Amino acid sequence: MEIEVLEKNDVNMRLLIQGADVPFMNALRRIIIAEVPCMAVDEVVIIENSSILLDEIIALRLGLIPLRTDLDSYNLPEKCACKSEFGCNLCRVSLTIDAEAKEGTRTIYSGELISENPDITPVSDKIPIVKLAKEQKLKLEAYARLGRGKNHAKWQPVTMCTYKYFPQIKIGKQCDACGKCVEICPRKVLIKAGDKIEIRELMTCTLCQDCVDVCPTNPPAIEVNWKDDTFIFNIESTGVLPPERIMKEAVKILNEELKEFMSQVKVKKTEKG
Numbered sequence: 001m002e003i004e005v006l007e008k009n010d011v012n013m014r015l016l017i018q019g020a021d022v023p024f025m026n027a028l029r030r031i032i033i034a035e036v037p038c039m040a041v042d043e044v045v046i047i048e049n050s051s052i053l054l055d056e057i058i059a060l061r062l063g064l065i066p067l068r069t070d071l072d073s074y075n076l077p078e079k080c081a082c083k084s085e086f087g088c089n090l091c092r093v094s095l096t097i098d099a100e101a102k103e104g105t106r107t108i109y110s111g112e113l114i115s116e117n118p119d120i121t122p123v124s125d126k127i128p129i130v131k132l133a134k135e136q137k138l139k140l141e142a143y144a145r146l147g148r149g150k151n152h153a154k155w156q157p158v159t160m161c162t163y164k165y166f167p168q169i170k171i172g173k174q175c176d177a178c179g180k181c182v183e184i185c186p187r188k189v190l191i192k193a194g195d196k197i198e199i200r201e202l203m204t205c206t207l208c209q210d211c212v213d214v215c216p217t218n219p220p221a222i223e224v225n226w227k228d229d230t231f232i233f234n235i236e237s238t239g240v241l242p243p244e245r246i247m248k249e250a251v252k253i254l255n256e257e258l259k260e261f262m263s264q265v266k267v268k269k270t271e272k273g
């Protein structure tokens with residue numbers, strides 16, 4: 001398998017993967033969405049809430065705030081040695097809010113959450129939690145834990161994780177450069193350059209085939225295909241973990257699951273003799 005990083009920044013990563021197949025790509029995608037852990041608020045103790053919102057709504061909103069995650073310092077609650085429902089310093093982080101609208105109406109944002117660990121903080125300070133009218137107060141303690149997307153979407157480390165076949169576009173000699181394919185393409189993949197049609201942004205092609213359908217020649221002068229073993233893989237992190245760490249964790253989990261599968265197969269074989 002050959003992997004090329006096409007694009008990477010703090011939250012996005014786009015890879016070109018050659019020599020793979022759909023089951024493998026889908027396994028990676030599903031593990032990233034459902035199994036790679038990240039931190040999210042899981043329990044909230046409301047000390048004072050005189051806002052217009054119910055305690056439960058505030059707790060739900062806190063749960064959906066993405067928190068920067070440190071996978072090396074924290075354990076999943078079910079794997080922590082403390083075996084405590086409440087948790088310990090290795091499986092739980094406490095965040096507090098103590099806010100009051102003294103002067104007049106004001107919005108409480110995620111930036112007002114004070115974390116006991118400066119590495120576990122909201123990805124954005126600008127997520128609104130509640131609006132307080134004059135003299136209203138909000139005081140609470142929230143507990144964040146590691147969890148997995150398969151149990152709740154708040155523990156999903158990505159906003160998007162997709163793959164698609166790598167497109168191949170060929171323009172035949174019978175093309176008279178009428179430009180109909182350029183006009184119809186929703187992704188502006190094609191461009192008319194003089195009396196020729198050129199490919200401008202191959203990667204953005206969605207393989208919709210609209211350009212083929214609109215081509216007036218018979219057979220169509222444009223052909224859109226894909227390679228069965230080459231994929232473009234996109235990860236967009238919520239900001240909780242860098243995209244390359246998400247991918248690394250997914251591969252680690254896949255390896256562990258395959259090892260577990262093989263050990264089960266061996267046990268069953270031994271049982272049968």
Ligand code: SF4
Pocket residue numbers: 171174175176177178179180181182197211214215216217220221222
């Ligand atoms: S629609 Fe067909 S003939 Fe017209 S420019 Fe495109 S490929 Fe060429």
Ligand code: SF4
Pocket residue numbers: 169184185186187188189190204205206207208209210211212224
């Ligand atoms: S298949 Fe669709 S997206 Fe790709 S070039 Fe043709 S019209 Fe554009």
Ligand SMILES: [Zn+2]
Pocket residue numbers: 077080081082083084087088089090091092
């Ligand atoms: Zn613990």
